[in-house]
Amino acid sequence: MSGKKRDKILVVDDQESMREFLEIMLTKQGYQVVVAKNGEHACEILNKDTFDLIISDIRMKNIDGIGVLKKAKAVNSDAMVVLISAFATAETAVEAMKEGAYDYIPKPFKVNDLKRVIKDALKSKTMPKEESESSKSRFHFDTLIGESPQMRKVYDLIQRVSRTKTNVLISGESGTGKEFVARAIHNLSERRNRPIVVINCAGMPETLIESELFGYRKGAFTGAVADKEGLFDVADGGTVFLDEVGELSPVIQVKLLRVIQERTFSAVGGTDVKTVNVRIISASNKDLEKEVINKNFREDLYFRLNVIPVAIPPLRDREGDLILLAQHFLEKFSLEMGKDIRKMSTYAMDILSQYSFPGNVRELENIVERSVALETSNIILPESLALSGLRGGGDTRRSLRTDLGPEGIQLDEVMAQFEKEYLTQALEIAYGSKQRAAELLGINLRSLRYRLEKLGLPAEDGS
Numbered sequence: 001m002s003g004k005k006r007d008k009i010l011v012v013d014d015q016e017s018m019r020e021f022l023e024i025m026l027t028k029q030g031y032q033v034v035v036a037k038n039g040e041h042a043c044e045i046l047n048k049d050t051f052d053l054i055i056s057d058i059r060m061k062n063i064d065g066i067g068v069l070k071k072a073k074a075v076n077s078d079a080m081v082v083l084i085s086a087f088a089t090a091e092t093a094v095e096a097m098k099e100g101a102y103d104y105i106p107k108p109f110k111v112n113d114l115k116r117v118i119k120d121a122l123k124s125k126t127m128p129k130e131e132s133e134s135s136k137s138r139f140h141f142d143t144l145i146g147e148s149p150q151m152r153k154v155y156d157l158i159q160r161v162s163r164t165k166t167n168v169l170i171s172g173e174s175g176t177g178k179e180f181v182a183r184a185i186h187n188l189s190e191r192r193n194r195p196i197v198v199i200n201c202a203g204m205p206e207t208l209i210e211s212e213l214f215g216y217r218k219g220a221f222t223g224a225v226a227d228k229e230g231l232f233d234v235a236d237g238g239t240v241f242l243d244e245v246g247e248l249s250p251v252i253q254v255k256l257l258r259v260i261q262e263r264t265f266s267a268v269g270g271t272d273v274k275t276v277n278v279r280i281i282s283a284s285n286k287d288l289e290k291e292v293i294n295k296n297f298r299e300d301l302y303f304r305l306n307v308i309p310v311a312i313p314p315l316r317d318r319e320g321d322l323i324l325l326a327q328h329f330l331e332k333f334s335l336e337m338g339k340d341i342r343k344m345s346t347y348a349m350d351i352l353s354q355y356s357f358p359g360n361v362r363e364l365e366n367i368v369e370r371s372v373a374l375e376t377s378n379i380i381l382p383e384s385l386a387l388s389g390l391r392g393g394g395d396t397r398r399s400l401r402t403d404l405g406p407e408g409i410q411l412d413e414v415m416a417q418f419e420k421e422y423l424t425q426a427l428e429i430a431y432g433s434k435q436r437a438a439e440l441l442g443i444n445l446r447s448l449r450y451r452l453e454k455l456g457l458p459a460e461d462g463s
C-alpha cells in the first residue's frame, strides 16, 4: 500500500501520566508519536529529528515550554508548536505567541479541543497559500461572509430576487446585516449602475422624512429657499432602501403607497407629478405583521412592500459562521490598525462560541475590533476578549431562567448554580488567578475563597 505519510508528533511533558495519556490518545488517532520527559530531553531529540507538530507543556523545570518552542524554531523556523498549561498566565501565553507558537491550550482541556487544534495545526502546515486563498473565497457572497445552510438560503434568495423588479422586505434582529443584504441585492441587479439610496425612517420627524424622500419646492416652508430634489429623484432607475420602515407615519405611508402603485410622486409644496422607476427594499426589526394587526401600519402598503420576504437568521443560529466572521473581522481590523494578528486562540474562540450575541454580527464586529486594539501578541487571547466588553452587557453565557412556573423552584439551589457558573467562568478567564477572578466578579479575595469553599470548588492555590 502506498499509504499516506503519518504525521509525526513530539510530546513534551514532565508529568508521566499526561505524557502517557497524550501518547495513547494520539497513537490511536493514527499519528506517529515520540515522547520527551522534559525540556532538555526534547532539545536532544529536536537536534536529531524533525516533527510535523510539537506539543509541549509550558511549566517544566530548567527548560520550559517556551524554551522548547525557541529550540524548535531555531532548528526549523516552520516548526508547529502547541503549548499546554494549567498556569498559562496571560504573560506566558503572550510570550508563547510572540515566539511563534501556533496555539496554546489551557488545562484542563477537553480531548476534542485538543484534537481539533492538532488537526488545524497540521492542516495549516500542509495547505499551500493559494489554496487557502481560494477556499476562503468560497465563504464570500458578494461582501457577505458565512457559508452556513441558513445563510446559503439567504444568498439563494438574494440571487433570485436580484433578477426581478419586485419589492423586498428584509426582516431580522438588529445587526444581522439587513443593510448589507439590501446592497447585495442592488449590486447584483441590473440597477447596479444607478444609485441605491438609504434612508432610516426611525427617529426623524415626519416633515423631514417627507422632504427627504420627495424633495420640496421653493417656499414650501420657512427655510425652503430653493427647489430641492428628493431621494426618489436621485434613485430613479435604482433602489431605495427604507430602513425601519415600520416607523413611517400614516401620512407618509399613503404617499409611499402612491409611489408604488402609480409610480408617481410630488415634491412637498409642489403640484407637478413626477414619474419614477425605483425598486423599494425595506427593512424592519419590528414585526410588521403585528404592526398591521395593531393598525399601526397600512395593510395595503405592507403587501406592496412585502412581495418577497427575506428573513435573515440571527448569528447564533448560523452553524459554523461565527468562526468565519470572527476571522474576517480579525483580518480586517488587524490590517486597518497595522497589527500582525493572525487568528483567535482556540480558547478565545470557545468563549465567543458560548456567547449568544444579541447584537448579532455588528456586536461581533465591535468585540473583535476592540480585542484587536487591545491585543499585544499576534493571536487573540481570552484576556483581550474579556476586556473588549464581551461579558459587560449583562448577558450570561447560558441565560438565566427567571420564570417561576406553578411547580416552583428551589431558590437556594438555583442561586448556588448561578454563583458556581460565574465563579468558574471568572477563574477560566483569569487563568486561575484568584485575585483577577475576584476583580472580575466585583468581590474581594476573601469572599471569593469563601464562596469557592462553600460551593465545593477548589479554594486553595494548588500547583
Ligand SMILES: Nc1ncnc2c1ncn2[C@@H]1O[C@H](COP(=O)(O)OP(=O)(O)OP(=O)(O)O)[C@@H](O)[C@H]1O
Binding pocket: 143, 144, 145, 146, 172, 173, 174, 175, 176, 177, 178, 179, 180, 181, 285, 361, 362, 365
Ligand atoms: N454576512 C456578513 N458578512 C460580513 N459582514 C457583515 C455581515 N453581516 C453583517 N455584517 C457587518 O455587520 C454590521 C451590521 O450590518 P448591517 O448594518 O447591515 O445590519 P442591520 O441588520 O442593518 O443592523 P440594524 O438593525 O442595527 O440596522 C455591518 O457593519 C457589516 O459590516
Ligand SMILES: [Mg+2]
Binding pocket: 178, 179, 243
Ligand atoms: Mg441597519
